[in-house]
Amino acid sequence: MHILVVDDERSMRVVLEVLLLRSGYRVTCVEGVRAAREVLESTLVDLVITDMKLGATQSGMDVLRAARAQSDAPEVIVITAFGTAASAVEAMREGAYDYIGKPFDNEELLLLVQKALEKRTLRQENVSLREHLVPGVGVMAVGRGERMRAVWSMVDKVAPTRSTVLIHGESGTGKELIAKALHLKSPRAGQPFLPINCAALNEGVLESELFGHVKGAFTGATQDRPGLLVHAGEGTVFLDEIGEVPLATQVKLLRVLQERKVKPVGSSAEIPFQARILAATNRRLDAEVKAGRFREDLFYRLNVITLELPPLRERPEDIAPLAEHFLARQRQELERPGLRFSPEALAVLSAYAFPGNVRQLENVVERAATLADGDVLTLASLPPSLRGEPVQPAATATPEVALGAGFSLERHLDEAERHYLVAALAQAGGVKTRAADLLGLTFRSFRYRLAKHGLSDREDEA
Numbered sequence: 001m002h003i004l005v006v007d008d009e010r011s012m013r014v015v016l017e018v019l020l021l022r023s024g025y026r027v028t029c030v031e032g033v034r035a036a037r038e039v040l041e042s043t044l045v046d047l048v049i050t051d052m053k054l055g056a057t058q059s060g061m062d063v064l065r066a067a068r069a070q071s072d073a074p075e076v077i078v079i080t081a082f083g084t085a086a087s088a089v090e091a092m093r094e095g096a097y098d099y100i101g102k103p104f105d106n107e108e109l110l111l112l113v114q115k116a117l118e119k120r121t122l123r124q125e126n127v128s129l130r131e132h133l134v135p136g137v138g139v140m141a142v143g144r145g146e147r148m149r150a151v152w153s154m155v156d157k158v159a160p161t162r163s164t165v166l167i168h169g170e171s172g173t174g175k176e177l178i179a180k181a182l183h184l185k186s187p188r189a190g191q192p193f194l195p196i197n198c199a200a201l202n203e204g205v206l207e208s209e210l211f212g213h214v215k216g217a218f219t220g221a222t223q224d225r226p227g228l229l230v231h232a233g234e235g236t237v238f239l240d241e242i243g244e245v246p247l248a249t250q251v252k253l254l255r256v257l258q259e260r261k262v263k264p265v266g267s268s269a270e271i272p273f274q275a276r277i278l279a280a281t282n283r284r285l286d287a288e289v290k291a292g293r294f295r296e297d298l299f300y301r302l303n304v305i306t307l308e309l310p311p312l313r314e315r316p317e318d319i320a321p322l323a324e325h326f327l328a329r330q331r332q333e334l335e336r337p338g339l340r341f342s343p344e345a346l347a348v349l350s351a352y353a354f355p356g357n358v359r360q361l362e363n364v365v366e367r368a369a370t371l372a373d374g375d376v377l378t379l380a381s382l383p384p385s386l387r388g389e390p391v392q393p394a395a396t397a398t399p400e401v402a403l404g405a406g407f408s409l410e411r412h413l414d415e416a417e418r419h420y421l422v423a424a425l426a427q428a429g430g431v432k433t434r435a436a437d438l439l440g441l442t443f444r445s446f447r448y449r450l451a452k453h454g455l456s457d458r459e460d461e462a
Contacts, residue, residue: 001117002043002340004074005029006036006050006063016049019106020113026340033062040066041317043346044324045074047116052080052087052099061091068095072321075116079104145317147310151178158305159185164257166242166302167280169309172357175280176240178307182278183236191235194228194275199244199443200433207249208265210237211256217266229262232275242302243283243294244442254298277302312361313353319361320350326362327377330369338375345377352386418453421446425455 003025005016013029020027028045030036032054039045048067050060064076075097080088088099097116100109158165159182167175176195183193196209204218212227228237239245245253256262257277261270279302288294312319323346331339341349345368354360368381379387420439428434436446 001046002026002028003047003049003113004036004039004045006032006048006054006060007079008032008051008053008055008058012051019110023110023113025113033058033066036063037066040070040074042320042350044072044321044328045070046120047113048074048076049113050076050078052078052091061087061094064091064094064096070321072325075120077112077116145315147315148318151307151309154305154307155181155185158182158307160187162276164277164279164302164304165307166285166305167278167307167309168284169280169282170311170357171282172359173309173311174358175282175309176238178309179236179238179240179278179280183238183276186236186276188235188276192232193236193238194232195238195240196228197240199241201443202447203246203249204265206245207252210253211262212264212271214264214266217264221266224264226271227262227264229256229273229275230271232273234274236276236278239277239279241281241442242279243281243285243288244444246444247293247295250295250298254295254301257298257301311354312357313355316350319352319354320346322358322361323349323365326365327369330366334369336369336375339369339372340376342376342378344379345382348379348382348386414453417449418455421449421453421455 003020005013005020005027007013007016007029008031010031013031017027017029028039028043030039036048036050040048045067048063050063052060054060054063060078064078067074067076073095076091076095078088078091078096078099080091080099080101088101091099097119098112100112155178165179165182167178169175179195180193183189196206198206201209208217208221208225208227210227210229212225212230213221214224215221259270260274261272263270285294285299285303289296289299312322323341327339327341331337349361349364356363364383364386367383368377372381421435424435424438425432428438432446432450433443436443439446441449
């Protein structure tokens, strides 16, 4: 557990640091409000112990307010001088766990610290339980920067409405988690949340999944089946990667959104539905419209409200608290409560651009925690790419290539492409969506390349 001590008297800081270190706590000591804010904003703190009076102009109340402003707010114990009961009561009203008067008994303070940390642990367990019920949503709430506060402000505004929301962001920024948050903060929270990855299914399967089908509509349709839009009842249907929907299906989806009715595959009857529609994409749909790959009328129908998720590189102030959040999860999963970052490792993480966004950061922390020999995650625990080291030695010169008679670059590239397609399929156990992910391709692009090389005779798997 990490404790922040704030006191303008050096002797008191030394006494508290020694006392707490001997009890097994990690301790950071600072002199004033500004330094306290810097610590709170750069690392995870479980408990703050602050003197009420910090010099001539500063107050422990400022430290308390800074602590309470954090997304994962620590508990706060205020140290008060004799005869300042009024200020102690004010601190309690603003969220302090408790106060203790000077001079204090060391055992009394340690007991108070233990009780405060027990309360924090219980609160974290409750959060963990909620996240277990709906995995991942808690991660998005860790962001402390202005960009993510703006996102959450928008989520709070639009969640209670019936409006269609289009969530835009790069891969790994947490689009589905925001969609879950919109659902959980809405009156529909008790109803189903049904996601569908539009890029993972071919056209016929996608329509059947969304709209349903009747018995005999196609080979294998042995009974009537309601689609997700009807099956969700008054819940939420989340259309992930909406930019990958084929144009023919886009026409049908537009009509469904306009009429609020679906026509199951193979049926002439229309069925009304009540579900709310949320959609997400990592593409710029306005650019897709100009390129003729996405219908303009469907774009405007989906684009009632847009939520922009910033990439992690544009909110570096969130990296440290997110890393601490993921490490806290690893402490629990690995049953290693002493795991912690060295200051150097946390600084390197905070300075990295993370092209894979939050998902990549989570994987880096999991890797570091799993492979670490000791409790402290140092620079050596991080992947070489984060430390600025080349994964492989860079070539010093362009290798010579022998181009014999009859050489064809197109044939050579085709053979290489086929080789990687076959290798990806083998590594993915024949599951094409996984193979596409391994190659960094969309499912539609992967299927096109399989067909080009005559490899598409196997049954499609999603």
